[in-house]
Amino acid sequence: MNKPAKVPIPFSQSENNLAPAIEALSAEKVYSNGTQALLPVNLTIQQGQFVTLLGPSGCGKSTLLKMIAGLIEPSDGKILLWRKDSRLKAAENLSFVFQEATLMPWCNVQKNVRLPLDLAGVPKEEANLRVAEVLTLVGLEKFAKVLPRELSGGMQMRVSIARGLVTRPKLLLMDEPFGALDEITRNKLDSDLLRLWQEQGLTVVFVTHSIHEAVFLSQRVIMMAARPGRVVEDIAIDAPFPRDEQFRVSADFAHYAQQLQTSLLRASQSGETTQHA
């Protein structure tokens, strides 16, 4: 297979700068109703990596992401962020982006994006400057005064991403953020997200059901299986960045999509309870 020439990636995402951003240490989750959502997970995600969680419905992707965010506690084991217990994390260092844009319909784009800064007590003038900055990053600088209902679904999602970025997080956690969008809009937002990831030196953990989205975006795909939820495979997508529309039709892309398809099929059929992470 012809591999395209490697393009250097930013320092923060280079091999020289590897330090763990996230460490799951035998982190497991049994919900209060007795559901074993996740068997113990051992997983290290390095600073600056783009990692995707992929697997059939109910395999614990959202559960793992919420545990990383500190929104729910592991029932055993622990999660460290930047080598510290995640409960002690500084909230401004991470942002969570959900599938729905969840915007306040009565507030314009500027106020929606400013919300986390208002909650943190950042003075309005400074906050507005930061909002303007992130709206430019997501290509919505002309829409600051517009209400959410006047925007398309894709644009609303951009507002949601801008709100996630306005606190200048180091870690972006995204739970099927583009799952409700049409394919063309989704592809465009995928490209925008990769650009932001590179420009901002972010660490991203991204949940998707889409094999193609996982191949396009990720450096690593964590494959999970259900009943009970667990990690079953850790697959490297060793294609260079930046990735563009040409990558989507390349032999490399087809190769990785095939690999993920096989792995996902195995994960969907597997009733085993073994795990390697």
Ligand SMILES: Nc1ncnc2c1ncn2[C@@H]1O[C@H](COP(=O)(O)OP(=O)(O)OP(=O)(O)O)[C@@H](O)[C@H]1O
């Ligand atoms: N709050 C909860 N209380 C009890 N059980 C839960 C709760 N949240 C999730 N579960 C169960 O835990 C398991 C994992 O759920 P989770 O939502 O993490 O899966 P998922 O991989 O994100 O699924 P999907 O792809 O459908 O979003 C499922 O069996 C689910 O029913």
Ligand SMILES: [Mg+2]
């Ligand atoms: Mg989910």
